[in-house]
Amino acid sequence: MELFDFYRKDRWPHVFCPGCGNGTVMNCFYRAFNDLGLPLDRTAFVGGIGCSSRIPLYINSDALHTTHGRAIAFATGLKLASPELKVVVFTGDGDLGAIGGNHFINGCRRNLDMTVICINNNIYGMTGGQASITTPHDFLSTTTPSGNKEYPFDLAEIAVAAGANYVARWTTRQVHELTKSIKTALQKKGFAFVEIVSQCPINFGRRNKMPDPTQLLDWFKESSVRRDKARTAAVDHVDLNLAGQITVGEFVDRNRESYEELIGVVKHG
Ligand SMILES: Cc1ncc(C[n+]2csc(CCOP(=O)(O)OP(=O)(O)O)c2C)c(N)n1
Numbered sequence: 519m520e521l522f523d524f525y526r527k528d529r530w531p532h533v534f535c536p537g538c539g540n541g542t543v544m545n546c547f548y549r550a551f552n553d554l555g556l557p558l559d560r561t562a563f564v565g566g567i568g569c570s571s572r573i574p575l576y577i578n579s580d581a582l583h584t585t586h587g588r589a590i591a592f593a594t595g596l597k598l599a600s601p602e603l604k605v606v607v608f609t610g611d612g613d614l615g616a617i618g619g620n621h622f623i624n625g626c627r628r629n630l631d632m633t634v635i636c637i638n639n640n641i642y643g644m645t646g647g648q649a650s651i652t653t654p655h656d657f658l659s660t661t662t663p664s665g666n667k668e669y670p671f672d673l674a675e676i677a678v679a680a681g682a683n684y685v686a687r688w689t690t691r692q693v694h695e696l697t698k699s700i701k702t703a704l705q706k707k708g709f710a711f712v713e714i715v716s717q718c719p720i721n722f723g724r725r726n727k728m729p730d731p732t733q734l735l736d737w738f739k740e741s742s743v744r745r746d747k748a749r750t751a752a753v754d755h756v757d758l759n760l761a762g763q764i765t766v767g768e769f770v771d772r773n774r775e776s777y778e779e780l781i782g783v784v785k786h787g
Pocket of ligand 1: 567568569570586609610611612613637639641642643644650
């Protein structure tokens with residue numbers, strides 16, 4: 519399959535702004551999917567609401583465009599009704615972690631057999647740049663014009679704690695590592711979660727003195743620290759924010775029984 523065949527061209531032009539990281543994510547996903555030789559017509563894509571959640575609509579396969587925060591819930595129903603399908607969710611930090619937080623945590627806990635790609639652009643992009651649960655401390659947004667006083671959620675650490683089988687986080691600056699992790703996630707039985715810290719130059723970068731996408735990519739490069747080297751002991755708020763670090767790497771790779779195996783929808787082995 520060529521890259522061009524992967525995209526649903528009747529949906530073009532797309533809604534993404536110039537410099538948006540969603541293009542990089544789609545490209546990495548396509549490469550991983552294609553290298554594995556997976557069949558597009560046996561894969562269903564699910565998204566919630568948001569710019570990132572629109573990605574399924576641009577892939578040449580069947581897609582569920584669902585309600586805000588409920589992508590995991592819809593994907594759960596889809597997978598249990600049709601266990602032979604590969605189910606891939608594209609979602610955002612707002613869609614998955616804020617309004618959809620409970621579905622996310624319980625999806626990980628159940629270890630449902632699905633690949634979940636969360637594009638964390640630190641903001642509500644589609645609605646114009648309101649602060650989200652992952653907006654870093656002191657950063658500006660339309661709803662935090664004096665700087666965000668809150669400290670961010672760590673989606674990948676939550677997924678580990680809640681029980682997902684595979685968890686990785688990279689930024690759009692680490693495309694090779696990201697592509698490799700998407701490949702691992704696609705092959706994994708159980709809940710496989712890849713968080714991608716990505717650039718939103720229009721609604722996040724412009725307000726935080728990084729209007730050029732390359733400035734955001736440089737910031738990702740400078741802030742990225744491998745998880746094994748990062749200061750992860752969260753003893754106070756400063757540590758919770760990891761002093762502005764983005765911890766990257768594979769966080770966990772384990773083989774707990776998937777939900778489908780537990781309830782007998784699919785057989786072991
Ligand atoms: C129930 C409900 N509440 C709020 C909204 C408005 N809304 C649409 S997208 C969005 C945020 C999307 O943010 P995120 O998931 O981070 O995706 P991004 O656009 O940044 O990729 C919100 C609040 C909605 N559509 N439905």
